[in-house]
Amino acid sequence: MEPPLVSVVLPVFNRQDVIADALKSVLDQTYSDLEVIVVDDGSTDATLSEVARVADSRVRVIQNSGARGAGSARNAGIALATGRYLAFQDSDDWWHPEKLAVQMHTLTAPGNDRIAAVGSNWRLMADDASSPTVFVSVVHTTVSRDAVLAGLVTGVISTPMLLLDRQRIAAPAQFDPAFPSLEERDFLYRCLPAGQGTLALMESVLVEVRRGRNDHVANPSGSLIGYERFLTKYPDEVSRLPGAADWYHYRAMREALILRDRRRARSHHSAVASRSILLEVEYQLGRVFGYAGLAVATRCRLRPRLATRRNDVTPPRTSRISMR
Template sequence: MPTVSVIIPTYNRADVLSRAIDSALDQTLSDVEVIVIDDASGDETDAVVESYDDPRVTYLAHETNRGGSAARNTGIEVATGEYIALLDSDDEWAPTKLERQVETIERRGDEWVAAYCGTTLIDDGEASRTWERLKSFVGRHGTTEGKEGGEKLIRDILMEDLHTSAGSTLVVESDVVERIDGFDESFDRYQDTEFLIRVLKRGKLAYVDEPLLRRYPSGGPSADAVRQANTHYLRTFAEDVVELETRGYDITGTHHYTLASLYLQEGRFDRGLAYLRSGLTPDLRQLPGLCYNVYVGLQTQYTA
């Protein structure tokens, strides 16, 4: 039994997939298996994976595209490790990532069942820089990390006050993943966040304060796609949302503010202003971000 099963779902990323696989195989914790799930790619993904002459690498392929959640579940079904580690196919890990996270979990008490780590954002093009700059403003509290604990973190996640990049940072005990039945395949967005919230209902999350993930952003979804996913996400955790809002945490307003920013950035000002009126009142730190979104929206309208 390997210590860690690394789950890498992928779709049409043959050009960058080796970066992720290599970083998983080059870990100082060498007792790993790497499971790549090809979600019916139309490129040379199969050739990339099959070029690895390493018994630690397993290649699985879907006949039809089923989405990231289903791909991860396919990998989880065959995983044999004590821990499950998630890695997006366009990211890469520092060599000590798994070793540091596993030792962090194991030196804590039994209630600590998972760990995440710090992230370094790698700019790989103007579109990515623009999207990441936008996200640093649209969140009510910014992209924070470093918090750890149990169910109380659910509030911070729903309030967008904790961003863990769980899809590439998270390491979880395998028996916990089994008890929560893996990923919810009804989610095509927020899938990693939804998964993490259910993990937190089973145990505590530790944080390794080192930038052990190199993340390569590839742009963001449309405002409409975020709105649809956001509705499903908040309905799924409706009990938590109601309980927190009863205590004075405006979960709905937080998410409406984010949607407002995205619609403004697309130049859809009527929708943006409507969500802005129903969202949380922006503080002074966020005003430059709102102005930036309006500027980008005007540019979008001008070039349309």
């Protein structure tokens, strides 16, 4: 029997209320040649019972002896994956039924031989009756691994949005457990081959995201460590990319201000080479008022140019993806 073409790794920890929906959204894909490896990271609630209710031979479940973190759990799933193509689902998110079909079409289309990974647009689920928000808007385009490291692409490369071709990536697919947040950027940067056009960005909204317990917004402590780790893990690479070092110091400064860690905030603020009045205004607002001050700066468009020039919303158009 031939192994499935796509392996989907789904780490989970104490998500009894949402895991079934996340899992079913993978199993209900119009592209059905897949396996799902659910990695339970030491759950103490009814998560495993909810997974067991989903009767499908394509699902495999492995259990860690204790909570090791999402990166280690994904690595355990990757080690058992048999498919050429690798995807990830979070335990609280939901895939549109055509997600894998659309991304597989891009990876396998004639002329797209350089593309090693595909990301997609996503939408934040509303907690109330209001309309959900589309946080990222991209066109069908490709970018390089340097754009990933430089912060030019963000949400479209979160783990639930990704699909990778394991025969085209430059390094074994492994997450660095030392990243408590932002680990997907490090993972993708190491996996992508050098050169232009190795990461494709899809215009379609293919994933519905629930604001998580440990994402970079809800977990400023993890984000601060993540930004600082990029600066120490890739000092030469970050230094050669124009504006990248400033961007990482700026982002670390903001997270430190949210945490009211003035010492680390001051250190990162001092390291930003591109000084401006807007940077000073935002820093002082954050230093005095914490998160509330930073929110005012964002709402009043007082953020410095180095924050917005990173182009979180629309990555640079470098070349069109073949959609034949």
